[in-house]
Amino acid sequence: MFLVLCITALSMTLVQAQERTYSGVVKGSDGQPIIGASVEVVGTTVGTSTGLDGDYTIKANQGSKIKFSFLGTKSVTATASTSSTINVTLEDDATALDEVVVQAFGTAKKKDLTGSVSSIDSKLISSQSNSTLSKALEGSIPGLQVSSVDGQPGTDMGIRIRGIGTASQNNANALIVIDGVPNTNSNVLATLNPKDVESITVLKDAASTALWGSRGANGVIVITTKSGRSGRTNINYRNQFGFSFLVDYIEMMNSEQNLQYQLQCVMSEPNSNFYPMMQYLKREMDGTASEADLARLAKARATDTDWMDLMTQTGFLQEHSVSVSGGSGKTRFVISGSCLAQQGILKRSGLGRYSTRFNIEHRATKW
Numbered sequence: 001m002f003l004v005l006c007i008t009a010l011s012m013t014l015v016q017a018q019e020r021t022y023s024g025v026v027k028g029s030d031g032q033p034i035i036g037a038s039v040e041v042v043g044t045t046v047g048t049s050t051g052l053d054g055d056y057t058i059k060a061n062q063g064s065k066i067k068f069s070f071l072g073t074k075s076v077t078a079t080a081s082t083s084s085t086i087n088v089t090l091e092d093d094a095t096a097l098d099e100v101v102v103q104a105f106g107t108a109k110k111k112d113l114t115g116s117v118s119s120i121d122s123k124l125i126s127s128q129s130n131s132t133l134s135k136a137l138e139g140s141i142p143g144l145q146v147s148s149v150d151g152q153p154g155t156d157m158g159i160r161i162r163g164i165g166t167a168s169q170n171n172a173n174a175l176i177v178i179d180g181v182p183n184t185n186s187n188v189l190a191t192l193n194p195k196d197v198e199s200i201t202v203l204k205d206a207a208s209t210a211l212w213g214s215r216g217a218n219g220v221i222v223i224t225t226k227s228g229r230s231g232r233t234n235i236n237y238r239n240q241f242g243f244s245f246l247v248d249y250i251e252m253m254n255s256e257q258n259l260q261y262q263l264q265c266v267m268s269e270p271n272s273n274f275y276p277m278m279q280y281l282k283r284e285m286d287g288t289a290s291e292a293d294l295a296r297l298a299k300a301r302a303t304d305t306d307w308m309d310l311m312t313q314t315g316f317l318q319e320h321s322v323s324v325s326g327g328s329g330k331t332r333f334v335i336s337g338s339c340l341a342q343q344g345i346l347k348r349s350g351l352g353r354y355s356t357r358f359n360i361e362h363r364a365t366k367w
Contacts, residue, residue: 024055024086024184026050026068030229034090035329037070042077052363064087075260110244115203122226125194131317131351131355133189133197133223134159141202144174144219153351159189161219162202173221174202175212182215193322193338193355195238198226226325227359228334231325244315244345247306255304259297310347317342333360 026037033054040047041058042065060066060080069075073090080086090299101143118141130136131153138146147158156324176183178192203212203220212220253261259277263285273279280297282290289297321338340353 010192019059020062020080020084021057021059022066022080022084023055024088025054026070026088026090028052028070028073028205029089029091030231031089032229034070034073035230037068037090040067041065042067073346113257114226114319118144118202118204120260122198122201125197125200128194130194131315131319131340131353133192133194133200136194137200137221143204144202152306153342159221160246161202161221172218174221176221177212177224179225182212189349191353191355192223193336193340193357194355195338196225196298196336196355196357199226200224217273225357225359226323227361228325228327228332229331230327230332233324235321235322235324237322239318241301241318243315244317246312246345250308252306252308259300259364277305312345313343313347315345316341327361330363331361333358335359 005144019097026034028034035052037050039058041060048058062080064080065077066080068088070090074093076088078086117294120140128136134146143162145160160172164284246325257343262275262278263281266282279292285291312339319340323336325334326329335358342351344350
């Protein structure tokens with residue numbers, strides 16, 4: 001009797017410890033399959049990753065823990081039960097996304113970096129109503145200075161990181177890298193639609209910019225544009241408009257105040273002709289002015305010109321942008337276009353931009 005019970009218990013233990021094959025699909029919070037998600041049995045070296053359709057197959061003992069994880073999502077742990085199918089949904093983790101930055105060749109986590117690196121994500125860029133990417137960088141990164149050569153919208157912007165790092169003023173700007181392509185012309189940012197940008201990483205010190213050599217001596221700005229995602233096709237349209245005007249309006253002298261100022265100048269410097277009406281005012285004060293002099297002074301007193309009003313205006317900005325993105329298991333795409341019309345505060349100044357962007361990725365086979 002005792003021998004029969006021992007054999008029965010041993011048989012039950014062997015059944016419980018027997019390996020089984022588990023399979024399923026890993027999806028994101030948007031319901032689309034996740035490619036390359038990590039699937040591993042906790043406490044063992046057994047693991048795999050999801051395929052093009054988010055599917056996986058793994059062997060595990062019944063009752064063991066299976067962990068599912070992917071970059072930028074919260075990890076999920078499931079228990080291997082009697083059912084051979086385990087489907088999992090991974091929710092987005094904004095905190096994890098903030099900890100990932102783009103370097104010269106690939107990405108890395110902030111905790112693994114030894115250099116000085118700052119980053120901006122697409123949510124912050126999209127929440128701003130800037131017409132150019134240079135304006136979006138202003139005040140967003142510590143140690144980064146953006147200066148405009150003149151007031152023309154879309155003009156060349158000087159972008160410097162931690163001050164001037166070279167004796168030549170012409171080469172003091174930071175190196176700009178867009179999707180791995182370096183560009184030393186900072187005006188290229190005016191041609192790029194800020195809504196097409198996924199992330200911006202600013203490399204500040206020598207350790208971070210070493211991979212770019214001498215070109216990165218003044219710092220590097222790495223820009224990654226948006227790419228398509230597998231799943232249903234998404235169509236987005238955005239329209240924005242706004243106004244710009246002078247905050248500090250300079251109050252100018254009127255004609256009478258200007259003539260009084262010139263009179264005081266000629267009283268202190270009788271022989272000066274620095275201002276055009278000084279000698280006319282002197283002759284009027286001395287009683288030696290001719291009829292022509294008096295007529296010219298009368299015309300000057302009757303003329304009032306608001307030069308600030310003649311030069312400035314209320315600027316208007318309007319932008320239309322549309323994008324189409326999506327893809328299947330092997331092909332992902334994004335197509336976007338935008339139209340921008342911006343009037344500057346100074347009259348006869350403005351920016352007109354028409355941009356179109358295509359990004360298509362196709363995975364022919366597994367390498």
